[in-house]
Amino acid sequence: MTMFSSRSWREYPQRYRLEASKFKKSGKTYFPPRSIDPETGDTEQEMVVLPDTGKIVTYTIIRVAPGMWGDQSPYAIAIAELTDGTKLMAQMTDVDVETVKIGMEVRVEFRRIQTEGDAGVISYGYKFVPKWY
Amino acid sequence: MRDVCVVGVGMSKWGEVWRKSLRQLFVDAAADAVKNSGVDHLDSLYVGCMSGGMFVGQEHLGALMADYLGMRGLPAMRVESACASGGMSMRAAYMEVASGVSDIVLAGGVEKMTDCAGDDATYALAAAADQEYEVFHGATFPGLYAMMAHAHMAKYGTTRDMLSAVSVKNHKNGSMNPVAQYPFEITMEGVANSVMVADPLHILDCSPITDGAAAVIVTTEEVAKKLGKPYIKVTGTGCGTDTIALAQRDDLTVIKASQIAAGNALKMAGKTIKDIQFAEMHDCFTIAELIISESIGVFEPGKAGAAVLAGETALDGKFPINSSGGLKSKGHPVGATGIAQIVEVYKQLTGQAEGGRQIAGSPKIGMAQNMGGSGASSVVHILEVA
Numbered sequence: 318m319t320m321f322s323s324r325s326w327r328e329y330p331q332r333y334r335l336e337a338s339k340f341k342k343s344g345k346t347y348f349p350p351r352s353i354d355p356e357t358g359d360t361e362q363e364m365v366v367l368p369d370t371g372k373i374v375t376y377t378i379i380r381v382a383p384g385m386w387g388d389q390s391p392y393a394i395a396i397a398e399l400t401d402g403t404k405l406m407a408q409m410t411d412v413d414v415e416t417v418k419i420g421m422e423v424r425v426e427f428r429r430i431q432t433e434g435d436a437g438v439i440s441y442g443y444k445f446v447p448k449w450y
Numbered sequence: 451m452r453d454v455c456v457v458g459v460g461m462s463k464w465g466e467v468w469r470k471s472l473r474q475l476f477v478d479a480a481a482d483a484v485k486n487s488g489v490d491h492l493d494s495l496y497v498g499c500m501s502g503g504m505f506v507g508q509e510h511l512g513a514l515m516a517d518y519l520g521m522r523g524l525p526a527m528r529v530e531s532a533c534a535s536g537g538m539s540m541r542a543a544y545m546e547v548a549s550g551v552s553d554i555v556l557a558g559g560v561e562k563m564t565d566c567a568g569d570d571a572t573y574a575l576a577a578a579a580d581q582e583y584e585v586f587h588g589a590t591f592p593g594l595y596a597m598m599a600h601a602h603m604a605k606y607g608t609t610r611d612m613l614s615a616v617s618v619k620n621h622k623n624g625s626m627n628p629v630a631q632y633p634f635e636i637t638m639e640g641v642a643n644s645v646m647v648a649d650p651l652h653i654l655d656c657s658p659i660t661d662g663a664a665a666v667i668v669t670t671e672e673v674a675k676k677l678g679k680p681y682i683k684v685t686g687t688g689c690g691t692d693t694i695a696l697a698q699r700d701d702l703t704v705i706k707a708s709q710i711a712a713g714n715a716l717k718m719a720g721k722t723i724k725d726i727q728f729a730e731m732h733d734c735f736t737i738a739e740l741i742i743s744e745s746i747g748v749f750e751p752g753k754a755g756a757a758v759l760a761g762e763t764a765l766d767g768k769f770p771i772n773s774s775g776g777l778k779s780k781g782h783p784v785g786a787t788g789i790a791q792i793v794e795v796y797k798q799l800t801g802q803a804e805g806g807r808q809i810a811g812s813p814k815i816g817m818a819q820n821m822g823g824s825g826a827s828s829v830v831h832i833l834e835v836a
Contacts, residue, residue, distance in 0.1 A: 328582055347698075349583060375604070375702055377596035378649040379588060383572040386588045394589050396597060396697045404697040407587050419604050430587065442586070 325433070325440055332442035335367040335425065337403060348403050369425040370448060371399035378414045385431055393417045397445055399425070410444045422448035451548040455674040455836065456666045457681040458487020459793040464662035464781040465631040472506050472562035475663040477518045479786075480558050483665035484519075488677040492667075493552035495519070495526040498539030498559035499785035502528075504574035506565045515558070525552075532578035533734060535559060536664070536788025537820030537829035543668040544687050544831075553673055558665035559790070561783035571659050575784070578823035580695035592656055594696055594824040595735035596648035601702035602737060603650065605752065610650065612755030614641035616736040617654050617778055619764055624775020626805035631660050631781030655736040660781030664789040666796065671836070680800035686721070686832035688714030694826040703752075705738075705745045705825035712746035712819060712830045719832040723747040726832070727813040728769065728798065730791035732821035733776040742819060743771060746830075765807060773798060773807050788820035788829065795833045 330336040331349050338350035342359040348367055353360055376395035379386070386392070393409035395417065409417055410428060423445040430442040460482025467475060476497065484492070497515050502508040512526035529539040536559030543557035563571050576585045579594060602608045618638055624630040636654060644654040674681040690710025693699055699706070716722060723746060733739035740754040748769055749757050757763060763771040774780050774794035777787060795816040797803040814835045821828045 375597040375601040377593045377600065377651075378646075379590060379593050380649070381590075381592070381645070381647045381653075382588065383576075383590060384569040389588070392588060394587060394593055394597070396702075406584055406589060406695070406697040419600065440586070 322438070325438070333427065335369070335443065336364050337367050338362045339365040346401055346403050348405055367403055367425070368400045371397040371423060373417070373419055373421045373423060374398050374404065375419060376409065376417050378417070395423070395445055397423050408444045409446070411446045424448045452550060453671045454544050454547045454684045455669055455671050455681045456684060456792060456796050456833070457669055457674045457677055457679055458483050458489070458667040459665070459796050460486060461629055461664040461790055461793050463629045464660050464783060466564045467661040468564070470661065472502060472508055472560060473514055473518045475562060475661060476515050476558060476560040479560070479663035480515065480519050480556055480665040483556060483667050486679070487667035488679050489554050489667055489669070491554065492521060492524060492556050493554050494546060495521070495524055495556045496539040496542045496558065497526065497528045498535035498537070498788060499528055500530060500532050500535050500561060501574045501577065504577065505571065506562050531827045531829070532822030533732070533782070533784040534788055534820045534822035534827045534829050535785040536790070537818065537831070538689070538788065540666070540668070540788060540792055540831060541687050541689060541829050544684055547668050547670060554667065554669045556665055557668050557789060558663065559786035559788055560663035561785040562661050563659045563783060564661050568659070583695050583697070590648060591824070592648040592651050592735065595737055596651045597696060598702050598741060598824070599650050599737040602741060605703050608740065608752070608755045610642055611638060612740065612759055613650070613655055613736040614638045615758045616733060616739045617641050619758065620733060620772050620776035620778040623765055623773050623807055624779025626807035627775045627780055628804055630775045630779050631658060632779050633775070651735055651737070657734045657777035657782035660783040662781055662783035662786045662790070664786045664793050666789060666792050674836070680802070681836050682796055682799045683834045683836050684831055685834050686715035686719030688712060688716070688718065688830045689828070690714065691827050692825060694823060696824050703741060705741050705821065705828065707825050707828040708742050708819060708821060708830070709745045711828040712817070715830040715832050721815070721832060725815060726817045727815055728773060728809055729771050729817040729819060730774060730794050731771050731776070731819045732787070733772055733778050734782060734821070736778070738821070739771060739776070742821070746819065765809060770809050773803065773809055788818070791818035791820055792831065792833070799833060799835050
């Protein structure tokens with residue numbers, strides 16, 4: 318499906334800079350940002366930037382990939398818990414996929430993710446790489 | 451609220467049904483349900499469908515189906531909750547009858563998934579996940595459930611054999627279901643040696659792409675009695691939700707939406723899970739059946755795998771799960787699945803399950819658990835003999 322540029326543009330603060338919302342009352346951080354804290358109903362928040370290291374809590378290796386992802390398979394996707402306790406999902410890159418495992422320490426890096434639409438507009442965002450890399 | 455019953459069901463052969471369009475699939479099932487129930491009219495109609503728009507470019511299904519069912523003018527609307535659309539259609543019909551707004555309502559579900567390329571179907575299904583924070587990164591549905599499977603394996607030591615056993619059991623049940631898409635048995639080795647889709651899930655851990663529809667007639671006990679056809683009571687309906695994105699859940703080895711839905715349905719029926727004798731569960735992937743049966747309390751957390759291996763959920767086990775063949779063998783036309791589960795429970799409770807898959811001992815109370823996406827929504831019904 319063709320994605321309009323405004324749709325990508327809206328996501329830049331998260332995709333490029335890992336901006337999250339931290340609520341005053343609960344002190345909890347949410348990524349992506351929310352306008353209401355699901356735990357307290359609080360709406361008072363400040364923008365915080367997520368830490369860039371954490372470890373894998375679960376993962377998979379996509380071996381049968383749809384369409385535009387086909388040329389990248391097999392690729393690993395993981396959920397990592399960052400050092401502040403927030404979790405996010407991203408591809409794991411610069412790694413032999415067979416070595417990815419739960420507990421592996423990762424760093425979040427700015428990378429090319431995919432191309433969108435007929436014009437092939439490149440979308441950038443975050444991926445995980447091994448922390449020691 | 452009034453007591454609510456299911457009095458007639460309709461479902462034709464599922465599979466790659468090239469000869470039938472989206473509307474024809476629905477109309478055939480709905481007309482069967484009307485005929486089998488003996489009702490002379492409907493007061494309204496619900497169509498559960500996940501994505502007529504993305505699979506075949508057709509939305510606005512309430513009006514379309516009412517017209518082609520020969521009931522132009524009938525109040526009708528579509529209900530959507532991803533793969534739980536069918537179950538939600540049942541819930542909507544239940545509420546309309548229970549509230550007294552209508553006496554006779556058709557709850558149906560349909561999905562036409564093979565009119566588009568495999569990639570397009572995958573894309574349409576992925577819309578049930580978080581588009582910006584999962585799909586954008588290349589996550590697929592098998593991939594999301596695979597991540598739950600790895601978490602479950604790490605926490606409880608769940609094995610490949612436990613996952614395979616779910617698939618083997620459901621195919622055995624499905625081999626006796628004449629409307630199943632894949633009515634044949636498979637082996638443990640067959641599952642383990644099938645193509646790896648997303649580690650640790652193989653293709654035979656995954657439910658297929660299917661064309662199909664199903665319909666049931668939901669009405670009051672007064673009307674059901676007059677019709678003189680076999681009917682069952684709907685004694686509980688429950689619904690629950692959770693985060694749409696997996697990463698935001700505290701525990702990936704539980705599906706909270708199913709826990710909430712089952713809890714609500716059981717409470718409404720005045721029952722506990724121990725009172726339930728069998729269930730249809732949303733086995734879109736083998737790991738899903740294990741996690742759901744633990745989440746809703748059939749088994750302790752981490753114990754479902756061993757129970758399946760021991761045959762406890764087989765047709766002759768102490769808690770049969772997916773006597774129909776489940777999504778795995780019967781097929782998974784996403785919007786129709788929740789209604790097909792009601793169809794199976796109806797057949798089991800009225801002693802009409804064909805092909806040798808009737809559960810022994812005339813069960814009196816069953817459950818249908820339907821689920822959307824990676825478990826962000828779930829709907830559960832408790833059904834009992836009248």
